[in-house]
């Protein structure tokens with residue numbers, strides 16, 4: 001009988017990545033899998049981020065799984081960009097439809113994982129005192145899941161209500177009649193602002209760095225839209241796997257300066273009118289590569305902000321300056337800039353006058369004092385590495401992952417780390433991850449891991465580890481591309497700049513999906529060049545017998 005504390009695979013997290021990993025490894029590879037999830041429901045990021053206005057900013061019909069054509073055909077997205085509850089419903093449907101729940105333990109945080117070098121197994125501990133072992137550890141912890149709670153003096157002194165967008169309560173929050181302060185103007189703050197403003201007596205938005213936000217142009221789907229999407233799903237999913245960033249479209253095959261001023265304006269206006277990420281990934285081909293092209297697009301967006309916001313001083317404060325468009329992850333919004341025309345909304349620039357202290361009645365910047373009934377922190381995440389490093393992961397020689405990555409993360413393909421055999425990191429650092437439409441990146445990684453485990457099983461091998469040489473070469477390649485990219489030109493979570501003390505490195509692979517997939521496929525086809533295999537099922541049987 002199988003040992004109830006021993007698994008083939010332990011998966012950490014039951015969001016998009018963890019659910020698909022469980023499905024794939026259990027249903028296709030017939031492995032014994034246990035998933036641990038901190039939340040008391042499945043969904044990961046889409047379980048926790050339930051703040052007002054939380055909505056996906058990739059479009060519903062391709063921000064979803066492609067592995068099951070039946071699922072794609074039967075699920076009906078209500079509109080262009082699903083709100084958090086709809087994505088949470090979708091992921092719950094997936095959990096039920098594929099009978100995943102029986103292998104998921106909810107309300108359980110993995111606290112530690114230690115590799116047993118002799119047995120080629122991981123020992124995993126949780127905050128519910130579980131200790132289990134597994135041949136493989138697959139982290140599905142999310143790239144934007146470890147909240148960044150800013151370290152501002154007096155955080156515990158505030159007598160009103162404090163909320164973090166990243167850990168929003170399940171019960172609806174009512175801001176009616178309240179004076180609300182909101183700190184942070186990334187995607188979360190930008191989505192929450194119009195919703196809170198519509199309820200609150202007054203909303204004060206504290207902005208440290210303005211963002212280039214694009215209009216979402218959300219709309220409900222008509223039955224014709226549904227029919228068209230379903231009829232074209234094969235083509236849509238194929239495009240998401242081919243394109244640079246995992247969206248079902250390519251940039252237009254023209255450079256910004258290759259067209260006349262009028263044509264350029266017309267194209268940019270068209271992209272603006274269409275809304276969403278088309279502007280970023282479906283516009284001029286040199287947008288993110290050429291400074292002049294980028295500045296033209298940036299100035300176009302600034303002109304839209306100035307057109308929208310009535311008060312010229314507020315408009316100017318909202319206009320990003322000093323970094324190229326796309327260097328920070330651009331948000332997508334519904335009526336964000338329009339919200340600053342409301343009587344009950346004030347924008348406060350804290351770039352020069354930072355928040356000094358949270359007081360019992362509000363907060364104080366170096367310039368002024370504000371009184372609130374509630375403060376909302378939309379201050380983001382310790383991205384890409386944060387959720388991994390909050391687990392005490394120890395590899396061979398008891399080396400901590402936190403120590404191995406003290407100068408920044410190093411991986412082979414973003415999938416494995418030297419010194420941490422049998423651990424796979426879905427959308428880990430050094431893979432395109434957040435620069436792709438996430439479900440596309442996740443499915444690619446899970447499929448690659450499943451192929452690799454099948455390859456090992458066929459040969460009776462029980463240990464896989466990235467060689468130092470291959471990891472060094474990949475880390476250097478990731479760093480070289482990153483240094484050449486525009487991401488180094490802004491302080492953002494892409495480079496860890498939002499977390500004090502975090503090493504400043506470009507965390508995702510910036511070479512784009514086609515190049516990345518090509519490399520992953522080449523590694524697989526070569527018999528996993530750059531990885532060493534070891535162990536054997538016989539040896540494991542002997543070890544087990546010895547233990548018994």
Ligand code: NAP
Nearest residue numbers: 055056057150184185186187188189208209329378379380
């Ligand atoms: P974010 O982009 O990191 O924004 C955090 C905001 O808080 C920034 O404006 C930041 O200012 C500010 N901030 C952080 N610490 C501060 C401090 N101590 N004092 C004052 N201001 C501070 O975080 P996010 O908005 O949660 O978004 C993170 C990512 O999650 C997005 O880029 C996106 O990839 C994803 N996301 C997606 C969706 C969606 O699909 N709909 C929605 C939300 C988030 P600085 O810019 O100056 O650092």
